[in-house]
Amino acid sequence: MHYIAEILCVGTEILLGNIVNTNAKDLSEKLSVLGIDTYYHTVVGDNPERLKGAVAVAKSRANIIITTGGLGPTFDDLTKQTLAEAFGKKLVFLEDEAEKLRSYFKGNISSKMTQNNYRQAEFPEGATIFPNSNGTAPGCAFEADGVHVIMLPGPPWECNLMFDQCVVPYLKQFSDDEIVSHNIHIFGMGESAVEDKLNSQMTSMTNPTLAPYAKLAEVMLRVTAKAKTIEAAEEMMKPVIKMVYDTLGSVVYGVDVGTLENTVKQLLTEKGLTFASAESCTGGMVASRITDLPGASQCFKGGVVAYTNDAKSELLGVPAELIAEKGAVSREVAKALAEQVRLKLHADLGVGITGIAGPDSDESGTAVGTVFVAISDGKRTYCRDLQLGKRRDRIRTSAAHHAFDMLRRYLTDLEIEKI
């Protein structure tokens, strides 16, 4: 039996854009781990007619419907009534659930029980009740017309905990597949170029699957396998991951490593090496990204944001003459920044970045998007001359990516200046 899940989130606040729908994301992720395919997310407001319509649609295209929200005591909490109706079930009052509510409120000074709280003790006839260890609204599940209907509370913390505690065991009985996936991280090749090289494999593969995800200035491939056991799924993915490495080569910077900076941090820590950064146009992005990571102090000595020529000379002793002669945005200054910050901060490696992030060019008329990224190990200094487009955020982010990529390539004995 192939299960198709639809997640139906009920709440006007989501449609107003007041909150982001994390429940749909969390539940989808949890379902995929159970090997259940989620084909649709739907969000509808606290409106009985539109909810009824959305339920009818869901019923026609999914055999597992998971709702979130609308289980509260107020008049606009209509999920249980509407779903029960849609599947021709009556709501029945459960005395022991009412009793649980009474005792909850007895032990709760901050809110008093009101008559309409008793609506939370009503459930579709024959439903399995899911206790709510975080709030007053229990969830429930029933099967009708070949569809499993599961209703969960809206608050993310309650929704997630109830899924883990009650829905997982409830659903396990319907699925015996495991789904496992790995992320393959790529820098230095665009999404369409990656797709070009792997098109035939991506289109032909069904299990495992291979799909590209574009991120700002980089690309990620996700390989996903479905099998009876996690071990079997892993075995199915090994040749695919190898094939991607063989096809794309050194632009692949890791599997499940998250980010370039994380890869660099791990490599530096393994080798017991450190780096320091001198940034002009990226204005501290390299430093900020590496220090986003816990324990960065082991591999990062610190940095200088040499945003003005003043700072380049004052803090790092880059000769004012060199800046005057070659220009602040030049190969030579990028190299000097890398060499000087390395010395100043007693780091093993130094990173230097200078460029024009725009929107305007500098007095010398250097084109927006021109960036020089250098790394130095004291013996030798490497530099990339880059043209990173016209958008300020893209130029800055890509420049920082290039710095981490050069460190990554240095630490893994790959060619550094060319990609």
Next chain:
Amino acid sequence: MHYIAEILCVGTEILLGNIVNTNAKDLSEKLSVLGIDTYYHTVVGDNPERLKGAVAVAKSRANIIITTGGLGPTFDDLTKQTLAEAFGKKLVFLEDEAEKLRSYFKGNISSKMTQNNYRQAEFPEGATIFPNSNGTAPGCAFEADGVHVIMLPGPPWECNLMFDQCVVPYLKQFSDDEIVSHNIHIFGMGESAVEDKLNSQMTSMTNPTLAPYAKLAEVMLRVTAKAKTIEAAEEMMKPVIKMVYDTLGSVVYGVDVGTLENTVKQLLTEKGLTFASAESCTGGMVASRITDLPGASQCFKGGVVAYTNDAKSELLGVPAELIAEKGAVSREVAKALAEQVRLKLHADLGVGITGIAGPDSDESGTAVGTVFVAISDGKRTYCRDLQLGKRRDRIRTSAAHHAFDMLRRYLTDLEIEKI
């Protein structure tokens, strides 16, 4: 004419729970600002049959369909083809769009143009094209069968910018009411405290409306008015904005100013002043955030990421004895950082930040979340002793917010150390 919008997000990665659907939230928020009701969100995977089905459903219940995703060059980018089919339109190849793609790739070393990029130059016949200033995939819009179909790219930064630049003017032509809104930015008071003070007004007001939006480490209130003319709407909002200022006081840092750093940049530029930053636990966040802004070089001299004690002494001459005696995370060191970086970089103001972002405490056992933020003008140095919780990202972001807030208060003659 009552417009009903459905946001149809296309992307298997959303259904796998790999990413949270921020596009639906952002677009809903932007639509509500335009006075357009969003009744449904739908998410469907990169699957032509299911997408076709979802479009048929959307067509039956909405008269504005906004899709996100599936405009890329890869084989699983099917949105344009499927939507065109669903509304009986042909896809036509636009040579001038192809030319734009060619020139985009000319200026871009990190990705090469491939044959399948040309699919991004195909559009439904008669569509209005929305240029993508952030990427290669343009969006578009057409009207058919009484429905406005608007297609936007999936990456949030591209989707949001295109909505603001192209979709807002496109949609304005269908509404004869002017809807104007202003964002009131607040730092230093939590969302519930803000709601507490303004609850009665927020619930009673219908036009203008006043609604809170919580953001990381700050709060935003949006006031929105609907009227026949922009001028009339503005008049309606003036007393509301005044009321908010009167009620909340100096925690309001501006209206429509975007961010604290932007406010600081404007104040500094007006007064012809500059600042420099010395950051420990924020690791360059202050520098990175100010240099995110075009023209930052006018007000920002540069910064030091003094992540190690070494860096604090080496680059800024903070006495090693002071660090040894008081501890790297101390009032005294924060002040010294602010004073020294100001001198080193010849800035009018210096910012110093030191703290424990976690997850682990330092050797001295200072609690995670302890942060000292100082600013100095050469005559006097001000410092805030902060306890910013346990989450690393929150601690770092809030610490940077506090630095900008102290600068803002210094530049507007408000009390600096207390909020």
